Amino acid sequence: MSETRSDAEALPWHEWRSTGSVLVVDDEEPVRKVLARALGKVGITADLAYNGAEAVSLFSADPARYRLVMLDLKLPGMDTAAILRELRALKPGIPVVIMSGYNRRTADETIEGFGLAGFVSKPFNMEMLVSVLRAALGDA
Numbered sequence: 001m002s003e004t005r006s007d008a009e010a011l012p013w014h015e016w017r018s019t020g021s022v023l024v025v026d027d028e029e030p031v032r033k034v035l036a037r038a039l040g041k042v043g044i045t046a047d048l049a050y051n052g053a054e055a056v057s058l059f060s061a062d063p064a065r066y067r068l069v070m071l072d073l074k075l076p077g078m079d080t081a082a083i084l085r086e087l088r089a090l091k092p093g094i095p096v097v098i099m100s101g102y103n104r105r106t107a108d109e110t111i112e113g114f115g116l117a118g119f120v121s122k123p124f125n126m127e128m129l130v131s132v133l134r135a136a137l138g139d140a
Contacts, residue, residue, distance in 0.1 A: 013130035020067040021045040025055040052078030056086045063091040073100035
């Protein structure tokens, strides 16, 4: 049985483009740097934060700047639920994609009720990342 796909869904990741800014929150510098480069390849600007406090500070300076937040599930200091509460208080509809080496079920249990826009399992490749971004941003 074959599935039919729209032209947008069939578009290879390297041909997909988007715009705007994404806040990337991860305590691992190599992950932040790789994500910044990956997002740049598809036209998205990445602002980088090490932890929840830094993320909330950057986000609160200009919530309208951000189209999406990519948030590591486990960060030092603030827990993920507290970060989400702070960000959503500033911009209630902001889509959030969780990144984690844990599975999706663990993420869902940790931050139940926050209505996530997506989940990407670490390590991930560009095809996986773009697929999640397309869905979360509605830029299919």
